[in-house]
Amino acid sequence: MSKMYTERVRNALHGPTMGARWSALFFAPATVDPDPIRAALQAAVDEVDAQMSTWKPDSDLMRLDAAPLGEWTAVPARLGQVLRLGLEIGRASGGAFDIGMGDAVTAWGFGPATAAPDRIRAAMARTRLPAHAALEIDGDRVRKIAPVALDLNGIAKGYGVDRLAETIRDHGIGDGLVGIDGEMRALGLRPDGQAWTIAIEAPDAERRTLRSVVALENAAVATSGDYRHRVEVGRRRLSHTMDPNRGAPLAASPASVTVLARTCAEADAWATALMVLGPDEGAALARTRGLDALFLLRSKGGDCRAVGVGDVFAPLPEASSPDAKRQAWPARAEHMTGLLE
Known part of the structure; x- marks a missing residue:
């Protein structure tokens, strides 16, 4: 009787997407x-x-964006799915997550064009309805009932991670780790039966350093921060996260917000929403919604203070130093199931 090949081989695949890299392990x-x-x-x-x-003029999103007001436009099923989720989280967050900020994103230089003062003034002066009040969806058709400039940068990358997870699952792979530019989703467990471990970065614009670790089993994680994607306007360095109330980058925000969720699209969108809402209102909403979220807040001295919401990121005991606090997370998390910080 011939010997069966039962040994499993490690596969680490990757490629380009959305100005970043996708990975699958x-x-x-x-x-x-x-x-x-x-x-x-x-x-x-x-x-x-x-x-x-939003970087491809012929994308289905840009075709919808260019459609006349009131005209129904057919959209592909996957785009329709993401639009529905974006509008749902927009409503649930009171408009803090808004897929209708495309004009502000472009004006401030976070799209294909550089920042332009005239477009910045127009974006800040504009009276706007949130996207969930400006769009109607009927099956595979969408129409604008009020002026809106669409942008899915706060959710499309997370959805791309979910598509990676679905694809390896369609190939009969039940355990794996997939991601795009730090947005990650885990399926099952590692070969040793342990959860997949993911690094949460310290919010440092100059270098990539580890803040803490989260272990995922059949869950996703996404982080929104003020330190990675920024633009210089005059002498100011501004974060890419837009304040829907101002049509401009957030004037004050957490250094970063990390969210765990069932899917990466949900984690991606909620991380943006909580970033906009800030540590007080955002943490309150996270508790109401049952979200696991970690807010990192800068102090005047440059250190970061952690505010955790949910079972996974529950408040830590006081520690004498940032290093001691980081060491306290794993000890506390050993008693948690599936997810750990």
């Missing part, structure tokens, strides 16, 4: 050819980019 029998899986993963994120990019 999984273990499969040695007989599994990773090349078709790699091609399917690339096709999955390419589809998301083709439908939802």
Whole structure:
């Protein structure tokens, strides 16, 4: 009787997408050819980019954005799914997450064009309805009932991660870790039966450093911060997160907000919403919604203070130093199931 190949081989696949890189880590029998899986993963994120990019004038999102007011426009199913989720979280967050901030994003230089003072003034002066009040969706049709400039940058990347997860699952892989630019989703467990461990960065614009670790099992994590994607306007360095009330980058915000959720699209959008709301109103809403969220707040001295919401990021005991506090997280988390900070 011939010997069966039962050993599982580590596969680490990656490729370009949305101005960043996607990655997929999984273990499969040695007989599994990773090349078709790699091609399917690339096709999955390419589809998301083709439908939802604001950098591609011919994307389905930009076609909808350019449609006349009141005219129904057919959209692909995946774009419709993301639009619905974006509007749902927009309503639930009181407009803090708003997929209708495309004009402000472009004006301030976070899109294909550089920042422009005339567009900045127009974006800040504009009287706007939130996207959940400006869009109607009926099946596979969408129409604008009020002026709105669409932008899915706060949710499309997370949705791309979800598509990576669905793709490896469609290839019979039940355990793996996929991500795009730090937004991650875990399926099942590692071969040793442990959860997948993900680093949460310290909010440092100059270098990538570890703040803490989260371990995921069948869950996703996303972080919104003021330190990675920024633009210089005059002498000011501004975060990419827009304040829907001002049509401008947030004037004051947490250094970062990390959210755990069932899907990465949800985690991505809620991280943005809580960033906009800030540590007080945002933490209150997170508690009401049952979200696991970690707010990192800068002090005047430059250190960061953590405010945790939910079972995973529950408040820590007082520690004498930032290093001692970081060491306290894993000890507390050993008693948690599935998720750990």
